[in-house]
Amino acid sequence: MTGPADVERVFRAEYGRAVAVLVRLLGDIDLAEEAVQDAFATAVDRWAADGPPPSPAGWIITTARNRAIDRLRREASRADRHAQAARLYALDPPTEEGPVRDDRLRLIFTCCHPALGPAARVALTLRLLGGLSTAEIARAFLVPEPTMAQRLVRAKAKIRDAGIPYRVPREADLPDRLRAVLAVLYLIFNEGHTASAGQRLTRADLCAEAIRLGRLVVDECSGSWRGAGPAGPERSPLLPDEPEAVGLLALMLLTEARRDARTGPDGALVLLGAQDRRRWDRGLIAEGQALVRRCLRWDRPGPYQIQAAINAVHADAASVAETDWGQILALYDQLMVHAPGPVVALNRAVALAEVAGPAAALAEVDRLDLAGYHVRHAVRADLLRRLDRRAEAVAAYDAAIARTANAAERAFLRRSRDLLACPGS
Template sequence: MFREEYGRAVAVLVGVCGDIDLAEEAVQEAFTEAVRRWPSSGLPPSPAGWIVTTARNRAIDRLRRESTRKDRQAQATLLHARDEVPEEGPVRDDRLRMIFTCCHPALSTPARVALTLRLLGGLTTAEIARAFLVPEPTMAQRLVRAKGKIRDARIPYRVPDGAELPDRLRSVLAVVYLVFNEGHTASSGERLVRDDLCAEAIRLGRLLAELMPDEPEVLGLLALMLLVESRRAARTTAGGALVRLSEQDRARWDRELVAEGQAIVRRCLRIGRPGPYQIQAAINAVHSDAPSADDTDWRQIVLLYDQLMAVAPSPVVALNRAVAEVDGADVALGLVDALDLDGYHLFHAVRADLLRRLGRPGEAAEAYEAAIARTANDAEREHLRRGLRSLAPS
């Protein structure tokens, strides 16, 4: 119940009182009261409505206590809370407003991600700290600063309109994408995948698609995440070792997620306004169509990467395009060596694989060692070590 309703309730309460801290405290108090009451009284007819109503009453009580100190601002907010707020609030609008508030460009990207996870995902500060691999007090300070900036800069609690929307929407989608990427391949730690972050990103993606069904890039991001997530069970062995895409057992791919993702890609194609997330989703749809790695339509994937480079060029996209190169490992290596990605472990991992295929084991070993030195994820590091050991003469 907490996971499903916390973000919704906080969003409604922020609309009531305009204060994120007060909204969080009121919702937490409501859940505490639910833990105390519900075991004996049973679930109310509308548990979500009970939480929102109880939290609203707690917020009003808090503001009433503030108003006894002749705090005019608190008095005005109290009157607004009493007179204008419905029982459960406009849920969809409130959640969307909260997402855009968390992802305001005035906040740093790490702050946007952390605040989105806290307020929309209901993750605890400790859980977010573990996701970012920082001490809990550090994350607590980061969240306090982010909420303080929203308050002090008077960042509006609303969905931007007109000319503001495209830039703000890009920020929202980028944050959700970052959350998913950190879940898909954790930047450090023992596990390759963080299931909780993947699930949270997909949940937010579904929410955005429900709230903004006519935005093709919103749909594209959801399709991309679903298609990538469909391969999760096949990405690791029972012992947690990484399995490359070309070696995965495709019978273990989640065909329901594949079908859903492909259907969304087809819907995007009908809309006819391609963007970076839609193109990446299309690339993954091509992979999901192939019964085996050898059957993959690599020429189609290269064409899609060329389209992606045209709309969102970056060295990482160029690296991925080189991996899909159909004219041989020597051509691919030339493309890779032209990129400035020395600090990126996958750059060196790709070079190592290409050099191995070209029969240059000494250079491949150096590239494997460079890749190992640049990743803090244990599963990735062990996979790279296996590649390095494979170069040793038998």
């Protein structure tokens, strides 16, 4: 028997692929979404009675295509609607190889088109490629569901009205457009890694979705199907040797490898230095480090690759005492060249504290214009604590607590402040 949970697993794995194929066939995002949703609703009953088909993805795509034809005919009020339905009906059923692979990449680039704002890019990517509901996306980004629904409606309308093409950009435009895609995936992952609000420190679903899409981009950008040869289908590169896509995937894998160790049994935040490294996922670490080595062979460093290398150094250390902080500081110096900014400088100051001491790091932190960023105040509080400047450290903890909406972070900061404020501690 196939139950709703089985259909849900197929939905999570294949929704984006099915929508991408239907968008290509229909040229209409809303109609494509509705047809795919109808197909999955049908699957709940049909698969429960008949069992799952040999190719669930192919079944969903074919059923969605037929649903779209029916809807076009039913709602047709003009000759072009009839013509569109006839054209769809005449098409061969979509295969699962060949254009299906490229369809997903086309849809990612459409969602991340520069004509859309950053928030709309993230929302559309999660909706169309990830299959997240409007309510799920709204919860992730701290806006009411009607607000997110309107954001999605406006983004899809802009794609339609501005004639944003559903395609992989031309070769000359690919590097800039790919940067926009990677930035969206990075935003999704960061929101999952440390949720901006809520009771839980992390959002594992968002991390998993960002990694899944990151794998897709790396895979798709390494080649596209170009026909069968003697040994089967061959691939030619769409964007050959693009190390930043690989670097981002490595960064996400190495960061995700520590997720289970970042919280205790009660959900409390555990900082890197206090984590039980036996709980780190060695499989993800091995995969991430292999990708970092692959990037090093290209010798074309960029921000995601450097951040991945920093995380690889942390992963190499059996304990915090064995961490090569000198190498990490050198990597942050390199990151400041490629992506200068106050948040990078703040993270560099954390490494500087381990190499040159907390006083040197505090001088750097005090120069940063990050008054509204809770992490800056938390780092400053810890440096002041290490310098035995307790009253100032307590005030810095209070500033950090006031600036975060994540309950797990707030609880950790309160415990640190209260421990410091206790006489004799």
